[in-house]
Amino acid sequence: MSKQPVLTYSLSGHIANRQGESMKGLTVKAFDKDLLTPDDPLGQATTDDRGNYAISFQKSDISRQLPELFGPDLYVCVFADDQLVGESSIFWNAGEQTVIDVVVNLTVSDAKKPASRLNFDQVIKSRAALADNRGAISQSIFISSDEFPEAEIAVIPVEHNQANQKETRYEIRINLKNAKLGVRTTPPPLQGKFLEERFSEQQIQEYDKRFTAFIPDHLSFDPHPQKLVKAFNRIPDRLQKDLRYNTTIFNPDQRQVFQDTSYPWSAFGRCETNFGPFSGVMIGPRHLLTCNHGIDWTPPPGYAADWLTFTPAYFDGNAPFGSTYATHIYWVKKDNNDGFSNGDEGQYDYVVLVLNDRIGERTGWLGTRRYTDAWDSLAAWWHIGYPGDLNSQQRPTFQSWFTMNGHDDQDDAHQIFFHQADVFPGQSGGPMFGFWEGEVGPRAVAVQSWQNSTTNGASGGGDLVDLAIRARNEHP
DSSP, X not given: OOOOOOOEEEEEEEEEEXXXXXOOSOEEEEEEOOSSSOOEEEEEEEOOTTSEEEEEEEGGGGOXXXXXXXXXXXXXXXXXXXXXXXXXXXXXXXXXXXXXXXXXXXXXXXXXXXOOTTTHHHHOOOBOOXXXXXXXXXXXXXXXXXXXXXXXXXXXXXXXXXXXXXXXXXXXXXXXXXXXXXXXXXXXXXXXXXXXXXXXXXXXXXHHHHSOOBOOTTSOBOSSOOSEEOOOBSSOSSOOTTOOOOOBOOSSOOOEEEOOOSBTGGGEEEEEETTEEEEEEEEETTEEEEOGGGSOOOOSTTOSBOOOEEXXXXXXXXXXXXXXXEEEEEESSOOOOSSSOOTTGGGSOOEEEEESSOTHHHHOBOEEOOOXXXXXXXXXXXXXXXXXXXXXXXXXXXXXXXXXXXXXXXXXXXXXXXXXXXXXXXXXXXXXXXOOTTSSSOEXXXXXXXXXXXXXXXXXXXXXXXXXXXXHHHOO
């Protein structure tokens, strides 16, 4: 007796977002709807570059519990990083060939997840410097004087022995005449702009393609920080039971101190205001991302905020790319400067500042990207900051491959992200960032904001990206 031919069904379709863009790399799972028994899984596929998928299955796949009297009752679910992002209606009594298209509420950047520890070295590659690293650096000194000061500059060679090799370095000594001695001076206060009207989702996606990271030709690109150094812990290893300590380190402490100045590590640096030092990162040629609560919001009349200085790649007082100061600031909601994250302040704990010069052309910069909850629990995030417990905020530390989870009840435009990366005061303002396959460099999605005994909090969302867009458009 001859065998009956196996009946094979073919299911295909196209996955797009509400803007009509084809969605690559999403997982499509097909099911047969059963009214009395659990739905039958029929297979899965990943969307290709054009957003298309195809799944085939046999009649036996739809007859596991009860026999089908007619055709299968098909529907598909669409997933991004194991999170359901779309579902079709049910196609009752489907034929041998069925087409099911689905529109998902995602953007292209949402669907493209950051690189993880498992695939990082395969998709993120190092790059040697493309040009000589000689260039100009600048540092500003502010003095008080009744008349125009006179400056005398002396260049003094200094012999330096390191690892039995002689190297000539140079001291640049500046003598300023007519300065008022004993008079304290600071950089000027900041002009600023409050974010009132937000960009549309479509506009943000357009800027996402334009405002990517930048690697200067004179810097190499190394996705792993090199030149790791020993940390000197400034808090005791053993805590006394009757004392309280201002720290949230989840043992074992995974932070590592480094002094690398290749890209992207060149773009991170130390900020300083009236409140002391904290952390920040370059996100444009003269644009700095940091935390809101590090800003002194009590400036002289007529200004938005008081002064801020920034030194990229700061290490033991050294400024290998020079240093600069801010002139303008962009914010959503001002921190009340009481030292705590009160009410909804944790949702808005980020600012973008415009710097006095284009120091980012020497350091490079990160891109920015709106965080999506599709990335929750994805161990793909990095953080860099200047903690007070390790080396007294004189040296940067990094930590990698931790997860973040966006607050489920908060708007994606401005939300808290919970995490358990190790943080200590001084790391505030340092970015949470990730790497994406096929992109020039990493992108920042949030900044470190607050900590308590059970979890730590970062702050970000669409408003962070909006501030970056406006600062770069209005002060290119």
